Amino acid sequence: MFSLYSFPSLAFSPKPIHLYVFLGVVIQASCLQFKYYPSITDDSRPDFLFANGANLALGALQITPDSRNLPLKNLSGRVVYKDTLKLWRKNGPVIASFTTSFILNIVPLNGGGEGLAFILTNNRTCPNDSYGQWLGIVNEKTNGSSLNGIVAVEFDTRKSYTADLDDNHVGVDVNSIYSINQVSLRKMGVTLASTEDVLASIQYDGKSKIMNIYVSMANVSSSHNQLTPLISMPIDLSQYLEEDVYVGFSASTGNFTELNCLKSWNFTSSGIEKGHKLQLLWILIVIPVIIVCGGGFLCYHRRKMGSGNLVEPRPNVDIEMMLDGQTKGPRKFPLEELISATANFDRKNKLGQGGSGTVYKGFLKRTNEHVAVKRLSNESRRGEQEFISEVTTIGHLSHKNLVKLIGWCYERVELLLVYELMPKGSLDKLLFSTQKQYKEGEDEEQLSWEKRHSIICGVASALSYLHDGCRPRVFHRDVKLSNVMLDSDYSARLGDFGLARAVKRDDQTHHSTKVIAGTPGYVAPEHILTGRANAETDVYGFGVFAMVVACARPADNSNNNNNQDCCDERALNNNHIVDWLWDLYGKGKILEAVDQRLKGEFDVEQMERVLKLGLACCHSNPNERPSMKVALRVLTGEASLPDPPIERPAFIWQLGTSTSMPSMPRIVPAVTLQELLDNEVDSVH
Incomplete structure (x- = not known):
C-alpha cells in the first residue's frame, strides 16, 4: 500500500517456522506473524x-471502552498480542525486521x-494514571x-503540551x-479524529535500523501518502527494549473524550535465531524431509505458475488492506x-509487452467474457507503485x-x-503496422481520417475529464499511441495509468517527482527541468499525440533513421515531429x-x-497552451x-537563485532543449 513496496532494505521473507541446514547444524528460527482482516472477530x-x-x-x-452510556473521561487502555516478538538476541548483533499495517478509527465525542x-x-x-496526555504509554512519574x-508511534488528537x-x-x-x-x-489530507478509517503502516529494517511510517485515509483514491513515508x-530499538517484546496498542482520553478503536491489523516479522544444537538425529530426519518436501513444492509451484517464476515474495505491507479498503472500485480476482x-500465461495468448509487464488475452468462464490481463514484471522498478496507481486512479473513474x-x-509474487479486452488492440500497432503493409502493396483496411479524427477527439475528451471532470483531478503523465486502445468500432480508450497521479485539492496544480516520467518525444520541456507534472504537461503530450496520428x-525518430517501415522518408532530416511540423508550418x-496513405481523402x-x-499544445511556454477543455472545443x-x-x-524558464537575488530568466534554443529531452527522459515503457 505504500512506497515500502519497493523498499529494498527490507529483504526478508517471513514464514512461521524456518529450518536451516548447513554444515551438519540444525538451527531453528522463529518469527511473529498474524493477520486480522477485514475485521477482528470475537473468536480472536x-x-x-x-x-x-x-x-x-x-x-x-x-x-x-466503546460505550457512550458510561463515563469516558480520564481513561487509558492497552491491548497487546499474546505472543512476544524476538526483537534481538544477546549472542549476536541481529535485530528483527518487521512490517505492520492497521486501520484505526477515532470518533471524537x-x-x-x-x-x-x-x-x-x-x-x-x-x-x-496514564490517561490524558500520557496516551496509556507512561505516566507523570x-x-x-x-x-x-517502550517505543511508541503516537497518533495524537490533542495538543496537550507546548512541544x-x-x-x-x-x-x-x-x-x-x-x-x-x-x-x-x-497538509497531508489526513484527519485522525474524523470518524473515517485511517490506514497506517510501520516498517522497521533491523539491518539498517531505519523506521518508516506511512499514513493515509483508507478511502482515498490518491496513493501519494501511501508511496511516501511521513x-x-x-x-x-535494541538500545531501548529487551530481547522479547509485546506488540500492541495503547490509547487514552482526558477531559475531552473519543472512541479509539482498531478495525484490522496485520503484522509480519523476520525470524531471529533462538540458538543451535548439533543433533545427528535431527540431521538424519530433517534433511531427507526437506529435500522431499522442497522438491515436491518446486514441482507443484512450477506446474501452477510456470517455470522460472519461483521468487521470494516482496517484503511489503499488505497491499490487499489498502485496496480492499476502497469503498468502490474494481474487484479482487x-x-x-x-x-x-x-492458460497459465501461455505465449499464444500474449497481446503485447512493455517496460512494466506483459499483457495476455484471457477468458473468464464465470462471467463468460474476454479480458486483457496485465502481468507486472518482477524486475520492474516501479511495479508495485504502478499497480497501486492503476487500481486507485482508473479503478475509480468512469468515462467512455x-x-x-x-x-x-495481488497473490504470492504476482x-x-x-x-x-479491446478487440482492435493498441493504436500504435494498428497505425504503424498498416504503414508497412501499405508499402508492401497489401490491401489491408487503413485508418481513415474520419476514424483518426474520432480517436483524437476521444483522447481529448478523456483528458478533459481527468483534468476537470473528476475529483480528485488526475494527471496521466504518459499520453502516447501505445497507451490508447481501440474497441471494435475504433473508439479510443486511454489506458495505462501506472504513471498517473491524482491531486487531492482543487488548488493543487501539480505533482512533483524526483524521476522524470514519460516517453521520449512526448515529454514537455519544463518537466525535464522542474520534475513537475501538471495539466499543461499532459496537454503537451496530447499535442504530440495528435501530430503522430495525423502524420x-x-x-x-532519432533511433529509427534506418527503419523505413516505421518512418516517413520525408522526415529523415528532422528527428522530432514537433520541430519537423513547425518547420513545415512556417x-x-x-x-x-x-x-x-490517406491519398488526400480528408x-x-x-x-x-x-x-x-x-502545435499550440506544444508551445514552449506552458502558459500559452490551451487547456484540454478548450482543445476539445477546438x-x-x-x-x-x-x-x-x-x-x-524558444523555451524560457525561471532559473531559481537564492532568496536575496531575484530569479533570472534563461532562454534555451529548441534544438538544445530537444537534445536535453533525449538525454534525460527516463522512458518507462
Missing part, C-alpha cells in the same frame, strides 16, 4: 491480552482527545525513565510522551482464476474514452490487472505533413485544425482555431 479474543478496560467488540479492538499509539513494550500492563522499556505540534499529528516516542520526531497531518528515521483464464479496469490480483510519423506547407479544414492545435468546432507563431518559440 484469546489471541490478545487486555488491560484497563480495553475490549474486543463490534469487530474491532476497543483500546479505550466531547471535543476529541487524546489519542492512540502503536507500541513495542516489555510490559503488557498499562501504567496507573515514569515519563522519561529508561525503565519503561506538541497540533491536535492532528504522528510522533515517535521513546520511554516518554515527548516525541523525538513528529509530523503534522494537516516519517523516515534511524532508531536502534483469485490468482487461480487468472491462471486458468490465460477510458479503458475499464475490471479487477486486480501483481495482475484485469481490463476489458503517421513517430514522435521521436513555410506554409503544413498539409505536406499529412500521412500519404477534410482539409479539419486536418489544419488538428495540426495547428497540436476539435469539435465550438472554439476558434489557435494561431501558433510561425517559428517555434
